Amino acid sequence: xxxxxxxxxxxxxxxxxxxxxxxxxxxxxxxxxxxxxxxxxxxxxxxxxxxxxxxxxxxxxxxxxxxxxxxxxxxxxxxxxxxxxxxxxxxxxxxxxxxxxxxxxxxxxxxxxxxxxxxxxxxxxxxxxxxxxxxxxxxxxxxxxxxxxxxxxxxxxxxxxxxxxxxxxxxxxxxxxxxxxxxxxxxxxxxxxxxxxxxxxxxxxxxxxxxxxxxxxxxxxxxxxxxxxxxxxxxxxxxxxxxxxxxxxxxxxxxxxxxxxxxxxxxxxxxxxxxxxxxxxxxxxxxxxxxxxxxxxxxxxxxxxxxxxxxxxxxxxxxxxxxxxxxxxxxxxxxxxxxxxxxxxxxxxxxxxxxxxxxxxxxxxxxxxxxx
Numbered sequence: 001x002x003x004x005x006x007x008x009x010x011x012x013x014x015x016x017x018x019x020x021x022x023x024x025x026x027x028x029x030x031x032x033x034x035x036x037x038x039x040x041x042x043x044x045x046x047x048x049x050x051x052x053x054x055x056x057x058x059x060x061x062x063x064x065x066x067x068x069x070x071x072x073x074x075x076x077x078x079x080x081x082x083x084x085x086x087x088x089x090x091x092x093x094x095x096x097x098x099x100x101x102x103x104x105x106x107x108x109x110x111x112x113x114x115x116x117x118x119x120x121x122x123x124x125x126x127x128x129x130x131x132x133x134x135x136x137x138x139x140x141x142x143x144x145x146x147x148x149x150x151x152x153x154x155x156x157x158x159x160x161x162x163x164x165x166x167x168x169x170x171x172x173x174x175x176x177x178x179x180x181x182x183x184x185x186x187x188x189x190x191x192x193x194x195x196x197x198x199x200x201x202x203x204x205x206x207x208x209x210x211x212x213x214x215x216x217x218x219x220x221x222x223x224x225x226x227x228x229x230x231x232x233x234x235x236x237x238x239x240x241x242x243x244x245x246x247x248x249x250x251x252x253x254x255x256x257x258x259x260x261x262x263x264x265x266x267x268x269x270x271x272x273x274x275x276x277x278x279x280x281x282x283x284x285x286x287x288x289x290x291x292x293x294x295x296x297x298x299x300x301x302x303x304x305x306x307x308x309x310x311x312x313x314x315x316x317x318x319x320x321x322x323x324x325x326x327x328x329x330x331x332x333x334x335x336x337x338x339x340x341x342x343x344x345x346x347x348x349x350x351x352x353x354x355x356x357x358x359x360x361x362x363x364x365x366x367x368x369x370x371x372x
Contacts, residue, residue, distance in 0.1 A: 008299035037147035044122030048112035081106030152230025156199030156238035187233035194219035215261030259358035
């Protein structure tokens with residue numbers, strides 16, 4: 001039991017403490033700076049949408065307001081079997097730079113992206129989603145990095161806004177800030193493991209065909225870029241804004257889908273665990289250890305029940321306190337100064353419960369998480 005307890009502690013500590021500290025240290029001691037220069041390559045924006053009639057008009061306006069030469073930019077929007085007013089909005093859009101591909105049946109985001117790639121002619125492909133708003137200078141900030149020939153993929157930064165109407169735990173935003181820091185340090189030292197789906201850019205010649213059903217194109221594509229010898233970096237000045245989910249249930253579903261996507265990658269791209277992957281150490285440390293954390297928590301708690309000693313009893317007390325704090329945040333109890341702590345506890349519980357659910361979804365092949 002002691003072996004189980006301390007192994008579990010090691011897994012949790014490595015994922016949340018040791019790897020981030022090692023990464024931060026490496027990025028500071030041995031950075032690989034990127035040569036940035038203002039450039040204006042031809043750009044094709046690819047955006048796959050499905051039933052986005054509420055968001056699409058605002059996104060189209062947002063794209064028109066970007067500070068980038070219009071004659072160097074075209075937009076390809078793929079409607080993936082939409083059944084609302086999405087297709088009608090695209091038909092009414094009057095822009096010589098906009099091309100709409102209307103798929104009659106729902107085929108999934110991955111296939112929609114592949115259809116968009118067939119129509120895109122830009123030197124740089126920018127991927128974005130309908131929901132997020134982009135900063136006016138976001139493209140310029142992204143593209144400056146491609147002046148460095150070693151760079152193949154650049155991720156923008158997604159800024160989450162809870163908003164007054166959101167009931168999702170604000171602690172989720174704190175975990176997202178930690179995630180962004182890790183991606184930035186990875187990119188500064190070598191290459192980041194994945195990109196931000198709301199906004200990322202890739203050299204056209206490096207973009208692979210995305211396997212049908214892929215959940216995380218924003219991890220699969222960047223990892224293929226790294227496999228082909230180019231760097232994947234994080235650009236914190238290229239901003240996109242989004243809101244946290246309006247309720248914990250919606251945020252939980254998003255996390256299950258994302259974490260199930262990490263499991264799915266192991267099936268779609270088994271080379272990720274071989275020498276073909278130049279970022280194998282980072283991939284395992286960043287992605288797989290995170291997936292192992294909830295099982296480490298269970299192992300730690302179960303072994304602590306049967307072990308004698310103050311440290312094991314303290315572990316059980318800490319677990320009870322964590323659940324209690326999360327419950328207080330869930331019922332939105334007004335607790336003043338400690339509200340922040342309760343929000344973090346709820347977010348921690350939500351994320352790790354989602355990881356367990358994602359594991360069983362993957363094992364039993366629950367297909368609805370495979371499509372967007």
